[in-house]
Amino acid sequence: MRNLLILMIAAALAGCSGEEPGAKNVLQLGGIVDRTGDIANPNWYSAIAMAQDQMNVALDRAGYEDLAFDFALRDSKNTRSLAISLAQELVAGGAKALVLDSSPNTEGVASLLYDPDPARRIGVPTVSMAASSPFLNNPDDRSEDPLVRAARRDEEGWVFRTSMSALPQTRVVMNILLRKGIADKDHLKISVLGTKNAFGVGYVSALATAAEAVRPRDAPAPVIEGIFYVPSGTGGVPTDYNFADELNRLVDDVTELTDEEGNTIGEAARRSPPDVIIDASNSGHNINVTKNYSAPIPLLHHDTFRRAQVIEGLGGAADGQEGTSPVLFEPGPSGEAFVHALGVAGAVEVGAFDAVAYDAAAVLMLASLVASARLDDPTDVAPAQIRDALSEINAPAGAVVRPGEAGFAEVIARVARGEPINYEGASGSCDFDPQGDVLMKVAHWTIEQRSFRDIAIFDCVQPRCPLLRNR
Numbered sequence: 001m002r003n004l005l006i007l008m009i010a011a012a013l014a015g016c017s018g019e020e021p022g023a024k025n026v027l028q029l030g031g032i033v034d035r036t037g038d039i040a041n042p043n044w045y046s047a048i049a050m051a052q053d054q055m056n057v058a059l060d061r062a063g064y065e066d067l068a069f070d071f072a073l074r075d076s077k078n079t080r081s082l083a084i085s086l087a088q089e090l091v092a093g094g095a096k097a098l099v100l101d102s103s104p105n106t107e108g109v110a111s112l113l114y115d116p117d118p119a120r121r122i123g124v125p126t127v128s129m130a131a132s133s134p135f136l137n138n139p140d141d142r143s144e145d146p147l148v149r150a151a152r153r154d155e156e157g158w159v160f161r162t163s164m165s166a167l168p169q170t171r172v173v174m175n176i177l178l179r180k181g182i183a184d185k186d187h188l189k190i191s192v193l194g195t196k197n198a199f200g201v202g203y204v205s206a207l208a209t210a211a212e213a214v215r216p217r218d219a220p221a222p223v224i225e226g227i228f229y230v231p232s233g234t235g236g237v238p239t240d241y242n243f244a245d246e247l248n249r250l251v252d253d254v255t256e257l258t259d260e261e262g263n264t265i266g267e268a269a270r271r272s273p274p275d276v277i278i279d280a281s282n283s284g285h286n287i288n289v290t291k292n293y294s295a296p297i298p299l300l301h302h303d304t305f306r307r308a309q310v311i312e313g314l315g316g317a318a319d320g321q322e323g324t325s326p327v328l329f330e331p332g333p334s335g336e337a338f339v340h341a342l343g344v345a346g347a348v349e350v351g352a353f354d355a356v357a358y359d360a361a362a363v364l365m366l367a368s369l370v371a372s373a374r375l376d377d378p379t380d381v382a383p384a385q386i387r388d389a390l391s392e393i394n395a396p397a398g399a400v401v402r403p404g405e406a407g408f409a410e411v412i413a414r415v416a417r418g419e420p421i422n423y424e425g426a427s428g429s430c431d432f433d434p435q436g437d438v439l440m441k442v443a444h445w446t447i448e449q450r451s452f453r454d455i456a457i458f459d460c461v462q463p464r465c466p467l468l469r470n471r
Contacts, residue, residue, distance in 0.1 A: 024066055024068040025067050026067075027368055028379075029072070029097050029099070029364055029365070030072045030087075030099070031098065031099040031100075032074050032076045032090070033048065033074075033076060033129070033357070034076045034102065034130075036075055037078030039130065039284065041283070041307055043350065044101075044129070044353065047347070047361070048360070048361040049071065050342060050345050051361035052071050055365045056069060058408035059412060061405070061409055062412045071099070071361060072090055074090065076101055076102075076105050078231070079232055081108070083108050084109060087122055088112065091124055097124050097383060097386050098125075099127055099360045099364065101129060103128075103133035103197065104197040107136060107198045109126060110126065110136075110158070110159050111148065111151040113154070113156070113159070114151055116147075124383040124386075125390060126159055127161065127162060127360040128161045129163055129356045129360040130356070131161055132166040132169070132303075133202035134167045135198050135201075135205070136161070136198065137159055137165075137437050139155070140153075152198075154436070157436060158387055159436055160436035160437075161437055161438065162359040163356050164439060164440045164442075165437055166202065166203045166302075167206040168440075168442065169303070169325075170206045171210045171465040172444065173278070173324055174210045175467065176300070176444055180298070182298070184214065184219075185275060186219045186220065187271075187272065188222040189225065189273075189274045189275055190222065190274055190275065190277075191251070191276075192204050192207060192224065192226050192277075192278040193227050193229070193247075193280060193289060194227070195280070195282055196228035196262040200262065201261065201262040203302070204224055208222070208224040223255055225257070226262065231285065237285065241285065242288055243281075243288060243292055247295075251295040251297055253272055254269070254271075277295070277300070279293075279299060279300070279301045280302040281302075281304070283309070283310070287309075287314060290310075290314060291314065300324070301321060301322070301323030303326060303353075305323050306323070306445065307351040308351060311447065311450050315450075319447050319448060319449065319450065320447065322455070323444075326442055327441045327454075329354075329355040330440075334425060335426050337402060337426070338358055339426075341403075356427045358427070359403075359428075359430050362403060362423070362425060362426075363390060363425070363430055366393045366411055366421070366423055367390040367392070367393055368381055370389040371386045390432060394421075394422050394423055394432065395422055396422065398419070399414055399420070401414070402423075403425060439461040441457055441458065441460060444458070456469065457469050
């Protein structure tokens, strides 16, 4: 591919191709992303499709007219069992890598990478754009289920995320609570409403770690209470569920302790009401959580709250709500190029994980180009080669390349010349660590006049997530 790319680019620059393009060879990729379930965001499909179209335009303009990328997108409905079956279907149909959405779905699809039955294994790299469970990509996971443990440890390195683990974001929560005079109380208690799955239970675990890190010397260990619910699938709560029972349990003076599977352990104990409530419910549920919450205890929302549909559902009641989320896009040329292009494409207001979804698609295409550079037919690239190339698209000494048609055209030219690249994405640097994770900036936001406004930005690319700037 390298020599062919050079020839095609030279021909295009000279304006002397003169040949009618033949049928394109398609490098098939797949996406399993919620479109109608309880975390759905209307921009996610648009962002992935936009990345695909920009890359294909860049290929054409570079003179490489016989190759195109195609993302076969499927609606996960945020249902783990459906995501697993869709992954098998897409890989059987030729997809060489997958974009995935939530933590439970990522864990479920990752289990196919380590299934003891070889006939069920999929053997393709995955990049998740809405999976923030700290249980994922954890080489020390000790889950009792051997398949879950293998999926979370991912010893063969198939699982990547352009979404950040929740652990750094919980450090931001504790920074906020310190500034509010809450986190340094001698008997700190935080109650969390979360989903009973890899995300919700993992979030509570991460918050406990973050709270312990700021505990005053000689103060009792902070108490982190998790009240969990089943979000979707068989037995799951519908989107009009009012959460009255869960909200009462959150604010009472009884503390329910749970294990790493979200199951209640020991006897509930009377301690005190919590000092703060964290809403980590799914996007399809947090509107009703907020509508039915009336306690005087401070309430903070997780990143699933940051989307236009929440404000539409709450109306004037949205004003004054606050929470945390990764920044919607990286300030600067990469993020601004993404926002402009998404607006031109007719997308609604940019929300949580839109830029992350775009970058998930982008890094898979960039890795595919790098992995296939020496092949006569780029579509012959093996999934394992794409997996290995994901660690090569952010070379510290490489030329910085950015989102968009111009940025992707530069990637094509530099890969053809065998030059290293350093992709600076719409959501951040997209620098994968050895576990396949990234770090990002995190916003503390509030809603004013029915619009999300950032109060402060924390730099979670750095340890301890220091405050970068206030509004």
